[in-house]
Amino acid sequence: MKKTGIIFGKFYPIHMGHVDFIQKASGFVDELYVVVCSDDTRDKKLFEESKMRKMPTIKDRLNFVKGIFKYQNNIKLIHLAEDGIPFYPNGWKLWSERVFEVLLQNDIKVNVIFSNELQDVENYKNNFLTLPNFEKVFNKNLTIQTIDINRDNFPISATEVRNSPYHNWDFMPKPVQEFFTIKVAIIGTPHSGKTTLVHKLSNCYNTNFVEDYKKKYLKKNNLKNLEEKDFNSIAEKYQKKILNSVKSSNKLVFIDTEFCSLQANLMEFKSKENEIINNFIKNEDFELIFYLESEKKTDKIKEFDKNLKEILKKNNKKIVILKLNNNNFTEIYNCCLRYINKMIE
Numbered sequence: 001m002k003k004t005g006i007i008f009g010k011f012y013p014i015h016m017g018h019v020d021f022i023q024k025a026s027g028f029v030d031e032l033y034v035v036v037c038s039d040d041t042r043d044k045k046l047f048e049e050s051k052m053r054k055m056p057t058i059k060d061r062l063n064f065v066k067g068i069f070k071y072q073n074n075i076k077l078i079h080l081a082e083d084g085i086p087f088y089p090n091g092w093k094l095w096s097e098r099v100f101e102v103l104l105q106n107d108i109k110v111n112v113i114f115s116n117e118l119q120d121v122e123n124y125k126n127n128f129l130t131l132p133n134f135e136k137v138f139n140k141n142l143t144i145q146t147i148d149i150n151r152d153n154f155p156i157s158a159t160e161v162r163n164s165p166y167h168n169w170d171f172m173p174k175p176v177q178e179f180f181t182i183k184v185a186i187i188g189t190p191h192s193g194k195t196t197l198v199h200k201l202s203n204c205y206n207t208n209f210v211e212d213y214k215k216k217y218l219k220k221n222n223l224k225n226l227e228e229k230d231f232n233s234i235a236e237k238y239q240k241k242i243l244n245s246v247k248s249s250n251k252l253v254f255i256d257t258e259f260c261s262l263q264a265n266l267m268e269f270k271s272k273e274n275e276i277i278n279n280f281i282k283n284e285d286f287e288l289i290f291y292l293e294s295e296k297k298t299d300k301i302k303e304f305d306k307n308l309k310e311i312l313k314k315n316n317k318k319i320v321i322l323k324l325n326n327n328n329f330t331e332i333y334n335c336c337l338r339y340i341n342k343m344i345e
């Protein structure tokens with residue numbers, strides 16, 4: 001007979017302790033259902049009490065689980081909406097009824113519940129096995145199996161992750177790290193040392209950077225000048241490079257120039273803004289933009305700076321202006337560190 005297991009959790013967000021628990025549980029059964037529970041009011045409150053920079057929605061939380069276990073077909077995913085039920089532990093009866101309905105709808109029959117909450121073991125049995133027609137969903141010999149109640153393998157809780165995501169970085173599975181990676185763009189006056197600053201910062205934070213793809217594009221295609229169609233290709237490729245780089249970054253990713261700068265480059269020879277690039281600008285989610293500004297500027301560079309600042313303003317992008325003077329490179333570097341450390345501490 002097929003053996004089916006189930007694990008309930010908020011997985012808000014899923015961490016390595018959960019992953020290890022799910023992996024171990026999956027070895028005891030033919031199929032394992034991971035039930036991701038949500039309650040809009042509770043989840044919003046937990047977010048507000050947390051130090052997370054953005055709120056993982058229930059869709060994000062389901063996607064994290066899906067992504068982590070995508071190569072294991074016997075691990076299946078279910079969403080359980082708990083809205084309207086009194087919060088744990090005050091709603092066991094109503095909660096059990098809701099679980100029953102969802103499992104019945106999905107035609108799931110459970111032999112074993114895995115939980116690392118010792119205090120819940122008896123509650124699961126008492127509430128599930130007293131439901132009318134419980135045997136439609138729960139085997140009458142239902143067992144509750146604990147695996148690592150002391151969290152010996154990964155001593156972490158989701159509360160700790162929410163309260164200090166960047167200190168608990170190594171407890172986050174890759175899709176969760178990807179979600180919390182902070183994108184920092186370095187833009188500004190041409191020839192102001194943006195690329196060097198990007199290299200310095202990515203070295204200091206031991207993470208990835210995304211190069212200014214415009215330069216590479218010119219070289220790769222053996223071009224002296226760019227036409228408008230080139231800008232569209234550059235923007236698309238640039239976006240892909242950013243997404244790719246976030247996948248393996250260490251808390252931060254540094255981006256050499258961004259889409260507003262690309263638009264300002266284009267405006268050097270086109271009077272009208274490019275709508276494709278405008279779309280990229282609208283969708284970009286850089287959390288920190290440093291604007292390096294040189295003292296000495298030619299008229300052409302002044303024009304570029306003016307255009308770029310107008311585009312940034314129009315798109316409500318907040319920038320930190322770093323003024324370059326008397327080779328104050330280390331001062332600028334230290335200033336960036338102060339801003340960044342504040343974000344990740």
Ligand code: NAD
Nearest residue numbers: 009010011017037087088089090091092115116117151156
């Ligand atoms: P959770 O995401 O915190 O944990 C999920 C599971 O992982 C738990 O079994 C937990 O013990 C285990 N775990 C956590 N950290 C671990 C680690 N480091 N190592 C190993 N295992 C670890 O979710 P939760 O809060 O336990 O989820 C229970 C869900 O069931 C909630 O959504 C809750 O609302 C719901 N529930 C509600 C009621 C009610 O009365 N309303 C009753 C029962 C259950």
